[in-house]
Amino acid sequence: MPGRREFLIGSTAGLAALRLKWPPLSSQLTTSRIADSHIDVLLSEPLSTISPNIYGHFTENLGGVIYDGVWVGEDSKVPNQYGIRSALIEQLRRIKASVIRWPGGCFADSYDWRDGVGPRENRPRRTNFWNGSPQSPAIHKYDPNQFGTDDFVRFCRLTGAEPYLAANVRSLPAEEFDHWVEYCNSPEGSTSLADLRKAGGSPQPFNVRYWGVGNESWGCGGEFTAQEYAVEFRRYSTWLPRYGQHLQLIPSGPNDDDWTWTRAFLEEITQKRPAHPSGIYGLALHHYAWDLSRGIPQIGTTGNGDAIKFEPVDWYELLHQGSLMEGLIEGHWQVMGEFDKNHDIKLIVDEWGPSYRAGSEATPGDILEQTPTLRDAVFGGMTLDTFNRHPEKVAMANCAQLINCLNSLYLAHEDRFVVTPVGRVFEMYTAHQGNQALRTMMAAPQVHYDRDGKPATFWGLQGSASLANKKLVLTVVNPHVSEPRLTEIAIRGAAGKSGTVTTLTSPDIHAHNTFDQPNTLIPKRDNINVKGPTLIYEFPPASVSALQIELV
Numbered sequence: 001m002p003g004r005r006e007f008l009i010g011s012t013a014g015l016a017a018l019r020l021k022w023p024p025l026s027s028q029l030t031t032s033r034i035a036d037s038h039i040d041v042l043l044s045e046p047l048s049t050i051s052p053n054i055y056g057h058f059t060e061n062l063g064g065v066i067y068d069g070v071w072v073g074e075d076s077k078v079p080n081q082y083g084i085r086s087a088l089i090e091q092l093r094r095i096k097a098s099v100i101r102w103p104g105g106c107f108a109d110s111y112d113w114r115d116g117v118g119p120r121e122n123r124p125r126r127t128n129f130w131n132g133s134p135q136s137p138a139i140h141k142y143d144p145n146q147f148g149t150d151d152f153v154r155f156c157r158l159t160g161a162e163p164y165l166a167a168n169v170r171s172l173p174a175e176e177f178d179h180w181v182e183y184c185n186s187p188e189g190s191t192s193l194a195d196l197r198k199a200g201g202s203p204q205p206f207n208v209r210y211w212g213v214g215n216e217s218w219g220c221g222g223e224f225t226a227q228e229y230a231v232e233f234r235r236y237s238t239w240l241p242r243y244g245q246h247l248q249l250i251p252s253g254p255n256d257d258d259w260t261w262t263r264a265f266l267e268e269i270t271q272k273r274p275a276h277p278s279g280i281y282g283l284a285l286h287h288y289a290w291d292l293s294r295g296i297p298q299i300g301t302t303g304n305g306d307a308i309k310f311e312p313v314d315w316y317e318l319l320h321q322g323s324l325m326e327g328l329i330e331g332h333w334q335v336m337g338e339f340d341k342n343h344d345i346k347l348i349v350d351e352w353g354p355s356y357r358a359g360s361e362a363t364p365g366d367i368l369e370q371t372p373t374l375r376d377a378v379f380g381g382m383t384l385d386t387f388n389r390h391p392e393k394v395a396m397a398n399c400a401q402l403i404n405c406l407n408s409l410y411l412a413h414e415d416r417f418v419v420t421p422v423g424r425v426f427e428m429y430t431a432h433q434g435n436q437a438l439r440t441m442m443a444a445p446q447v448h449y450d451r452d453g454k455p456a457t458f459w460g461l462q463g464s465a466s467l468a469n470k471k472l473v474l475t476v477v478n479p480h481v482s483e484p485r486l487t488e489i490a491i492r493g494a495a496g497k498s499g500t501v502t503t504l505t506s507p508d509i510h511a512h513n514t515f516d517q518p519n520t521l522i523p524k525r526d527n528i529n530v531k532g533p534t535l536i537y538e539f540p541p542a543s544v545s546a547l548q549i550e551l552v
C-alpha cells in the first residue's frame with residue numbers, strides 16, 4: 001500500500017539496533033536510523049476526562065460569520081435547513097460539535113435579544129457593532145435580525161451542539177438577562193415569553209445551560225475594572241430564574257496574562273461569598289496570537305503578520321505566541337486556587353486562535369476574515385493538545401471563529417464552501433472527545449531559527465494522548481518547517497496490536513484550501529504496524545498527526 005510504514009518493534013534499550021523498513025515514498029531505502037525523539041504514554045497516570053466542550057465553537061454576528069456563513073435564509077438557492085447552510089450542519093455533525101457560542105464577542109454587549117424574536121418581517125434593522133468596511137455588504141453593517149435566538153438554538157440542535165449564549169452587560173439592564181433566560185427556559189404555557197417562543201414555533205423550552213455574563217468586560221464589554229465588573233456580575237447573576245436548570249454561568253475573565261483581573265475579580269466575588277464562590281461554572285480566558293516579529297499590531301487592527309505570505313521566522317514566532325496558552329492556563333489556575341481551594345471554577349477559553357492583518361479574505365468585505373494555512377493547522381493541533389493536557393482545568397474552549405472569520409474551520413460565500421486546514425485538524429482530533437487523558441512525556445531536539453539576526457529556539461514535538469475502550473489516541477505536532485522527527489513511542493503499561501495514523505502536512509508550509517482548490521491540504525490516513533509496547537514513527541516536518549492504536 002503506498003505510504004504504508006512498516007517498522008520492526010523494539011524496546012528502548014534495543015533502540016540503537018532498530019531497523020526500519022522505510023515507506024515507499026521518495027528515496028525509500030531500507031535503512032537503519034536512530035530515533036532522535038521519544039514519546040512516553042503513561043497508562044498508569046490517567047488525568048481527567050477530556051470534556052467534549054474543549055472542542056467548542058464561536059459564531060459572532062460579525063462580518064460574514066452569521067449572514068452568509070451560517071444563515072443563508074429559507075428561500076436561498078444555497079442548500080439549507082430552516083435557512084441554515086446545510087454544508088455547515090453536515091460538517092459540524094462530522095466533527096461532533098459540542099457547544100457553540102453566540103452572539104459574541106463584542107457584539108454581545110450591543111445586542112438586544114428581543115430584536116431577533118417574533119415574526120421575521122417585524123424585526124428591526126440595527127447598526128451592527130461591527131460596522132464593516134466600505135466593501136462590506138449592507139447586511140453586515142445593518143443587522144436585519146433575521147437570525148435570532150430561535151434560529152441559533154435550531155442551528156445548535158441540527159448540529160448536535162449545545163448553545164452557549166452571551167448576555168449583554170454593557171448596554172442592557174439585568175432584568176433583560178432574566179427575561180432572555182425566561183424566554184429560553186420557562187416551561188410551555190408558563191409565561192408570556194414562553195408564549196412568544198411558542199408563537200415562533202418552539203413550544204418546548206430550549207433549556208439553555210451555558211450563559212456568558214458579558215464579554216471582555218475589561219474592554220469592549222464596558223471598560224470595567226475587575227472590581228466594578230464583579231459587582232455587575234453579582235447583580236446580573238444572582239437569583240436568575242432557573243426553571244430546574246443548573247445554569248452554568250461564565251463571567252468575563254482575563255485577557256492573556258492579566259493575572260490582576262483574575263485576582264481582583266475573585267477577591268471581590270469571594271468577599272461576599274467566601275465559602276461558595278461558585279455558581280460560576282468557569283472564568284472566560286481569551287488569547288489571540290500575533291506574529292510579533294512583524295511588530296506590535298496597531299490598536300484597531302487584527303495583527304501585523306500576513307496569513308498566507310510568511311517566512312519560517314513568522315511561522316515559529318506565531319506558534320510561539322500560541323504556545324503561551326499553556327502558561328496562561330497554569331498561571332490563571334494558580335491564581336484561581338487562591339480563592340477557590342477546591343477548584344470548583346474552571347477555565348473557559350472561549351476565544352483562541354491566531355490573528356493576522358487584513359488581506360487574505362476569501363470574500364472581500366468580510367471583516368476579520370483570514371485564510372488559514374498549514375501554519376494554522378499546526379497552531380490548532382498544538383492548542384487542542386494543550387487543552388487535552390489540562391482536562392481538570394479547561395472545561396470548555398471555543399475556537400475563534402467557526403466560519404468566515406479569524407482561524408475559521410470553514411469559509412463560505414453564497415453557494416461556495418471549503419473546509420480549511422483548521423477544520424481538518426478538528427476532524428483529526430474528534431477521537432479525543434470524552435476520553436480519559438493520559439500523562440504523556442515528549443522529548444525532541446529543539447528547533448533553532450534566526451530572529452532578527454539573533455538565535456531563537458522553539459520546542460521540538462508536543463502532543464497529547466487519551467484512552468477509551470482500549471483505543472489509544474495520540475496526537476502530535478512537529479513544528480519544524482523542514483526536519484522530520486524519528487520518534488520512539490513507548491506505550492507504558494500496555495501493548496498495541498494494530499493502528500492507523502492520519503497526517504496533515506505539505507511540502508509547502510503556506511499550503512491552504514480555497515473555493516477553487518479545496519483539497520490542497522487534506523489529511524492522509526495510513527495503517528501502522530504496531531506489535532507490542534513500542535513503535536518507531538517518523539513525524540514529517542510541519543505536520544499534525546493523529547495515531548489511533550488498538551491495545552491488546
Ligand code: AHR
Binds near residue numbers: 106216351
Ligand atoms: O473574535 C473577534 C473579537 O475579538 C471578539 O468580538 C472579541 O471578544 C475579541 O476581542
